[in-house]
Amino acid sequence: MERLNGPARLMIVSDLDFTMVDHEDPENLSLLRFNALWEAYYRQDSLLVFSTGRSPTIYKQLRNEKPLLTPDITIMSVGTEIAYGESMVPDYGWVQCLNLNWDRDIVIQETAKFPQLIPQSDTEQRPHKVSFFLEKPKSLEVIKALAERLDKRWLDVKIIYSNGTALDVLPKGAGKGQALAYLLRKFKADGRMPLNSLVCGDSGNDAELFTIPEVYGVMYPLGTFVHPSGTEQLMINCIDMMQRSYGDKQGKQYCVWLDRVSAAQIGSDAWLVKFDKWESTGEKRQSCLTTVLLTTKQAEDAFTWMHIHQTWLNGLEAKDQTTWYF
Numbered sequence: 001m002e003r004l005n006g007p008a009r010l011m012i013v014s015d016l017d018f019t020m021v022d023h024e025d026p027e028n029l030s031l032l033r034f035n036a037l038w039e040a041y042y043r044q045d046s047l048l049v050f051s052t053g054r055s056p057t058i059y060k061q062l063r064n065e066k067p068l069l070t071p072d073i074t075i076m077s078v079g080t081e082i083a084y085g086e087s088m089v090p091d092y093g094w095v096q097c098l099n100l101n102w103d104r105d106i107v108i109q110e111t112a113k114f115p116q117l118i119p120q121s122d123t124e125q126r127p128h129k130v131s132f133f134l135e136k137p138k139s140l141e142v143i144k145a146l147a148e149r150l151d152k153r154w155l156d157v158k159i160i161y162s163n164g165t166a167l168d169v170l171p172k173g174a175g176k177g178q179a180l181a182y183l184l185r186k187f188k189a190d191g192r193m194p195l196n197s198l199v200c201g202d203s204g205n206d207a208e209l210f211t212i213p214e215v216y217g218v219m220y221p222l223g224t225f226v227h228p229s230g231t232e233q234l235m236i237n238c239i240d241m242m243q244r245s246y247g248d249k250q251g252k253q254y255c256v257w258l259d260r261v262s263a264a265q266i267g268s269d270a271w272l273v274k275f276d277k278w279e280s281t282g283e284k285r286q287s288c289l290t291t292v293l294l295t296t297k298q299a300e301d302a303f304t305w306m307h308i309h310q311t312w313l314n315g316l317e318a319k320d321q322t323t324w325y326f
């Protein structure tokens with residue numbers, strides 16, 4: 001943190017597995033591309049934060065396996081450990097926060113009563129994280145019963161279930177979101193609040209990153225998109241295609257506009273929005289009736305695009321449907 005004199009221009013807080021690291025990409029092309037971008041344009045005035053469920057041991061393994069950059073801050077063990085810089089200096093202030101109303105021994109005693117909970121390896125058991133494997137079919141009843149037992153022992157804990165396999169028990173004030181909130185409080189106290197913050201993640205233990213006020217979020221995978229041709233694709237792929245078409249309308253009179261926008265709330269956190277989306281390139285005009293399902297989180301004014309469905313308006317189909325992204 002001491003590397004920058006003033007507030008960071010951008011702070012990226014990213015999960016590692018299946019967010020920063022694509023385990024299905026043996027050549028690590030996306031990661032290397034990100035690295036080049038970061039070093040060229042952001043390293044000198046921005047902050048890179050990794051936030052991972054991994055313990056220090058298996059985080060270091062991943063750093064040996066993948067071409068990961070050195071982050072300014074590493075949040076490990078599902079937000080229960082914060083460390084700074086290349087030498088990974090621990091944040092003892094955070095350790096003290098987590099010690100409040102936490103008793104690891106009681107967690108061990110109570111979780112031992114559930115044979116469905118299979119302990120993870122010793123390296124994954126940390127001072128403020130007790131970790132298990134739990135099969136999905138049993139998960140709901142086990143989590144409910146465990147929460148009740150720990151409540152009876154007057155413990156304030158947080159139970160996080162990720163990827164349908166891993167169950168972590170943490171102090172209530174821990175977690176990726178709380179660790180980020182703690183960092184932001186520290187920056188604010190120093191008068192060095194980052195000018196922009198972006199959080200990125202993909203699974204259960206990332207969800208609370210998106211509940212922190214004043215940060216922007218990218219969740220992968222994003223929703224689904226039904227193209228007017230009838231094919232279904234992931235929204236993330238459409239965004240990829242848009243990136244690749246950068247500049248392809250240069251020199252043309254290109255414009256996009258919306259018509260007949262209407263919105264209806266269909267649940268406590270869900271909205272259905274309809275509009276005609278028009279695009280024109282010189283003489284050519286195309287239009288789609290577009291229906292979007294948006295969800296919102298409590299006490300927040302940000303929306304997540306869950307599903308987009310488009311159908312051509314009569315006579316306004318694109319001749320070349322591959323040039324219509326969404």
Ligand SMILES: [Mg+2]
Nearest residue numbers: 015017018202
């Ligand atoms: Mg992940």
